[in-house]
Amino acid sequence: MPEMHSTHGTIWAVFGHRLALEGPDGRILIDLGPDGATALAGQSVILKVGDAVAVTGETKPTEIRATAITGPDGIRHAIVRPGPAGKDAAPADPATALAALRQAGYQVDGAPARKPKHFEVRARKDGISYTAHVTFAGVIRKAVTVADSAARVG
Numbered sequence: 001m002p003e004m005h006s007t008h009g010t011i012w013a014v015f016g017h018r019l020a021l022e023g024p025d026g027r028i029l030i031d032l033g034p035d036g037a038t039a040l041a042g043q044s045v046i047l048k049v050g051d052a053v054a055v056t057g058e059t060k061p062t063e064i065r066a067t068a069i070t071g072p073d074g075i076r077h078a079i080v081r082p083g084p085a086g087k088d089a090a091p092a093d094p095a096t097a098l099a100a101l102r103q104a105g106y107q108v109d110g111a112p113a114r115k116p117k118h119f120e121v122r123a124r125k126d127g128i129s130y131t132a133h134v135t136f137a138g139v140i141r142k143a144v145t146v147a148d149s150a151a152r153v154g
Contacts, residue, residue: 005064008054011047018063019047021055029063030055036066036079043104043140045071075103080137092136094119100138106130122146 009023017037019030032040040047047053047069057066057079070076094112097119101108109129110122118141119134129146 003059004056004067005059006054006056007064008052011049011051011053014047014049019053021053030057030069031060031063031065032069032079033065033081035081039080039135039139039141040069040071040077043077043143045073045075045077047071078137078139080135080139092119096136096138097121097134100134100140101132104140106132106143 007021007023007025007028009021009025009028011019012022012027013020017032017034019032021028021030051072053072054070055064055066056068057064065081066079067081068076068078092114094114097112098108098121101121101123104125106123106125108121108123112119112121112134115133118136121132121134123130123132123143125143130143131146132143133141135141
């Protein structure tokens with residue numbers, strides 16, 4: 001079982017999908033993983049120097065591999081890492097996807113459509129309609145405006 005660690009602090013540098021954090025434990029490197037960074041960006045969470053964050057993750061010799069991060073928005077975001085091929089990290093429960101969307105401020109407009117590794121859900125936020133892609137673990141990978149997704153199909 002990996003050793004888990006939680007910490008908090010202020011971001012003092014951003015390197016792609018890694019953050020350098022200054023906190024009570026001193027300076028530490030936080031690895032979000034490429035998929036984690038993409039998922040946060042898909043939720044419009046942009047982490048930058050000066051942001052206060054809290055992180056939980058697996059302790060490695062040179063960093064913490066984040067499994068969750070609470071951003072400056074105060075919302076805790078799960079960081080899902082790809083598992084072995086063909087295995088899902090979480091069961092495919094549409095209630096998890098709907099709860100994640102509602103927590104992120106979306107109003108759900110339709111039933112979740114199950115895909116091999118995620119759900120697609122029609123939802124609205126700030127008066128804009130989206131097709132949101134939500135992993136089985138409840139991470140919003142991306143939200144494409146309905147006009148953009150229609151333009152791609154046509």
